[in-house]
Amino acid sequence: MEKKLPSLYYNWISLIGSAIALVSFSIIAFLYVLDLTSAGASSYFGIITYMILPIGVLLGLLLIPIGMLIERRQRQQDVASLFPVQFTVNLTDPRHRNAIIGFLIVTAIFLIGTAVGSYQAYHYTETVEFCGEVCHTIMEPEYVAYKQSPHARVTCAECHVGEGANWYVKSKLSGAYQVYAAAANVYPRPIPTPVENLRPARETCEQCHWPDKFYGSRQKEIHRYMADEENTRYTYNMLIDIGGKKYESGRHSGIHWHIDNKVEYIARDSARQDIPWVQVTYQDGTTETYESMYDPAADSLVEEAETRVMDCIDCHNRPTHIYRTPVDLVDNALYTGDISPQLPYIKQQAVYALRAKYTDKDSALVKIENQIREFYRQNYPAVDDTLRAELNQAVSALRTMYTNNFFPYMKVRWDTHPNNVGHSKDKGCYRCHNGYMTTAEGQNITHECNSCHVIMEQGTPGNMEVTNNIKQGLEFQHPMDIGGAWQSMSCTDCHDGGGAVF
Numbered sequence: 001m002e003k004k005l006p007s008l009y010y011n012w013i014s015l016i017g018s019a020i021a022l023v024s025f026s027i028i029a030f031l032y033v034l035d036l037t038s039a040g041a042s043s044y045f046g047i048i049t050y051m052i053l054p055i056g057v058l059l060g061l062l063l064i065p066i067g068m069l070i071e072r073r074q075r076q077q078d079v080a081s082l083f084p085v086q087f088t089v090n091l092t093d094p095r096h097r098n099a100i101i102g103f104l105i106v107t108a109i110f111l112i113g114t115a116v117g118s119y120q121a122y123h124y125t126e127t128v129e130f131c132g133e134v135c136h137t138i139m140e141p142e143y144v145a146y147k148q149s150p151h152a153r154v155t156c157a158e159c160h161v162g163e164g165a166n167w168y169v170k171s172k173l174s175g176a177y178q179v180y181a182a183a184a185n186v187y188p189r190p191i192p193t194p195v196e197n198l199r200p201a202r203e204t205c206e207q208c209h210w211p212d213k214f215y216g217s218r219q220k221e222i223h224r225y226m227a228d229e230e231n232t233r234y235t236y237n238m239l240i241d242i243g244g245k246k247y248e249s250g251r252h253s254g255i256h257w258h259i260d261n262k263v264e265y266i267a268r269d270s271a272r273q274d275i276p277w278v279q280v281t282y283q284d285g286t287t288e289t290y291e292s293m294y295d296p297a298a299d300s301l302v303e304e305a306e307t308r309v310m311d312c313i314d315c316h317n318r319p320t321h322i323y324r325t326p327v328d329l330v331d332n333a334l335y336t337g338d339i340s341p342q343l344p345y346i347k348q349q350a351v352y353a354l355r356a357k358y359t360d361k362d363s364a365l366v367k368i369e370n371q372i373r374e375f376y377r378q379n380y381p382a383v384d385d386t387l388r389a390e391l392n393q394a395v396s397a398l399r400t401m402y403t404n405n406f407f408p409y410m411k412v413r414w415d416t417h418p419n420n421v422g423h424s425k426d427k428g429c430y431r432c433h434n435g436y437m438t439t440a441e442g443q444n445i446t447h448e449c450n451s452c453h454v455i456m457e458q459g460t461p462g463n464m465e466v467t468n469n470i471k472q473g474l475e476f477q478h479p480m481d482i483g484g485a486w487q488s489m490s491c492t493d494c495h496d497g498g499g500a501v502f
């Protein structure tokens with residue numbers, strides 16, 4: 001065989017290296033064409049094409065010079081005593097010429113391949129499939145909840161990475177650690193929140209929701225069901241003051257007032273639920289400091305702790321990974337008819353079944369079904385005849401709800417991550433608007449029910465109290481007589497999303 005390349009190249013290591021590089025490269029080229037021509041390939045496809053195979057090419061290419069170096073060293077040792085080794089390039093020598101042309105062609109192909117490859121890898125690591133499906137058991141809670149959320153068409157990267165090379169690199173560096181954590185099985189369960197180095201929300205959320213577009217009130221109908229035999233419905237129809245820029249003053253009012261006034265706070269816990277100190281800096285530069293009347297922050301805490309400036313995530317911490325509460329799930333299903341309100345005590349029993357703790361998904365589904373059927377067998381045996389279809393449907397609805405909102409493997413359910421919008425499951429707005437955050441002059445952060453929403457309708461079907469006074473609304477009626485306790489206590493003293501505690 002005529003040797004067209006430098007003789008040093010003809011050694012086993014370099015030859016094997018070339019073979020590995022060539023084979024990997026051909027497979028990449030083939031898969032790349034396949035990827036272009038077929039729609040919806042699997043998520044592992046990208047890992048192989050754009051992450052594993054390029055390592056093969058690189059390794060193979062590295063082996064070539066390594067082999068040549070080793071070969072040279074050996075020859076030097078063999079013949080050192082006979083000939084001094086010299087390095088010369090002679091373009092009139094066809095072997096040297098071939099080597100250089102070959103080297104340039106391979107380098108050019110490799111560079112183009114690398115450019116296309118890294119572009120593909122860049123896009124691939126930003127896809128929802130890569131983030132949500134590759135480590136599917138770890139990301140299952142986030143991914144499943146996301147797919148049913150209002151943001152199901154927004155990619156993971158649009159919120160978690162955003163625009164710009166800087167954050168891309170940051171996210172890939174922390175991503176590299178996550179790959180290790182997943183492979184070595186050292187990841188925390190559940191994945192803790194708040195996410196420490198989440199990109200500031202104003203740089204991500206505001207790509208789509210900019211504050212000037214908040215306007216007026218949002219109407220929300222909330223249908224609740226009592227834990228009684230009839231599953232009595234209780235409805236609130238309220239106007240929630242989203243707020244917005246006021247034409248006259250040019251300033252924001254209402255709920256989104258917090259974004260154009262700087263609100264800083266100190267939290268005692270990592271979940272940012274226990275807030276003893278809040279400071280507002282108004283646009284004219286004046287400040288106002290509020291401290292908890294009952295449990296003020298120690299001076300040392302105020303001096304040393306880092307304050308956090310409130311942004312979208314301090315309220316909307318569950319915009320897309322929404323693990324719904326048993327109460328929300330069952331109330332929604334009763335309203336849409338997935339669970340029939342004709343089944344006696346179904347609200348209460350369904351909430352009990354969902355909120356119990358189970359060790360794994362399979363046994364949970366079996367136990368939930370058994371528990372519901374057993375309840376009717378013992379207390380309402382007639383249901384099996386008269387409402388059999390409704391009972392079956394309720395059981396199947398509960399199984400779906402459990403599957404989509406409870407993740408025992410990752411230890412995730414509604415009570416593992418607080419939701420800061422509202423105040424009836426978690427403290428939420430009441431972390432500050434609890435009536436006991438005051439200034440030195442004794443002025444409170446507002447606690448008035450009407451400062452955030454007004455109730456336009458409330459009551460049970462056929463017994464609705466209605467007003468058309470948008471400013472004042474109705475005085476809140478608690479669905480069950482608790483003697484005004486709701487005025488002096490927080491809703492969360494009795495409610496936690498898993499049914500009211502007595």
Ligand code: HEC
Pocket residue numbers: 128131132139141142143146151154155156157158159160191192193194195196198313316317318319320321417
């Ligand atoms: C609409 C914006 C948005 C989208 C889209 C989004 N996330 Fe999130 N994600 C968040 C926010 C906000 C948090 C909570 C931050 C906090 O509490 O500090 C979060 C938290 C998380 C957490 C921490 C654990 C948890 O359950 O809260 C993981 C893991 C996560 N997201 C993964 C993903 C994956 C995977 C996708 C795509 C399938 C995705 N996210 C899509 C906004 C988003």
Ligand code: HEC
Pocket residue numbers: 150151154155158159201204205206207208209312313316319
């Ligand atoms: C790429 C665009 C995009 C980004 C980024 C984005 N959103 Fe959204 N958001 C949407 C769309 C689209 C909807 C759905 C609108 C609808 O259903 O009417 C939505 C809806 C919402 C809603 C209303 C949900 C409801 O229940 O009706 C809230 C609150 C919200 N987004 C907050 C956020 C927050 C907080 C962030 C940042 C963590 C964020 N969004 C990032 C596009 C985006």
Ligand code: HEC
Pocket residue numbers: 201202205206209210211215218240242255256258259310311312313314315316421422
């Ligand atoms: C003080 C808490 C708080 C902050 C801070 C906050 N929001 Fe909201 N936001 C709310 C509440 C409460 C609602 C109404 C209730 C709901 O939609 O569930 C709301 C509603 C919305 C909606 C739905 C609006 C509509 O018309 O239906 C969007 C979108 C939204 N917020 C985005 C954002 C973005 C983006 C930011 C950051 C720039 C932000 N919010 C900051 C509390 C807050």
Ligand code: HEC
Pocket residue numbers: 241252253254255257258263264265275278279280290310314315420421422428429430431432433444445446451452
């Ligand atoms: C970290 C503390 C903090 C949290 C959490 C918080 N707020 Fe506030 N909020 C304030 C402070 C401070 C003020 C200004 C004092 C006042 O107006 O009483 C304020 C003012 C308001 C105002 C009056 C704005 C105006 O027009 O003057 C509304 C409405 C409001 N908040 C709604 C909410 C809602 C809804 C939530 C929960 C989703 C919430 N806030 C969560 C600190 C907070």
Ligand code: HEC
Pocket residue numbers: 220222224236240421422423424429430433446447448449450451452453476486487
């Ligand atoms: C700081 C603002 C704020 C204050 C003060 C406030 N609320 Fe709310 N409230 C909210 C927000 C935000 C929600 C959640 C709306 C949603 O679900 O989107 C809510 C939800 C509710 C709901 C619906 C609960 C459910 O079952 O879903 C009721 C009822 C309610 N509030 C009653 C009250 C009463 C009574 C008071 C006075 C004691 C009060 N609120 C004070 C902000 C506030």
Ligand code: HEC
Pocket residue numbers: 224225226227228234327424478479480482485486489490491492493494495499500501502
């Ligand atoms: C002293 C304890 C207590 C307090 C405080 C309390 N509740 Fe309740 N709540 C109950 C009980 C008990 C029931 C009846 C149980 C049931 O039917 O589920 C109930 C039922 C309800 C229901 C209808 C059924 C359901 O589970 O959704 C709503 C809505 C409700 N409460 C909202 C509130 C709100 C909003 C607040 C705060 C403003 C509040 N409650 C404060 C004890 C309390």
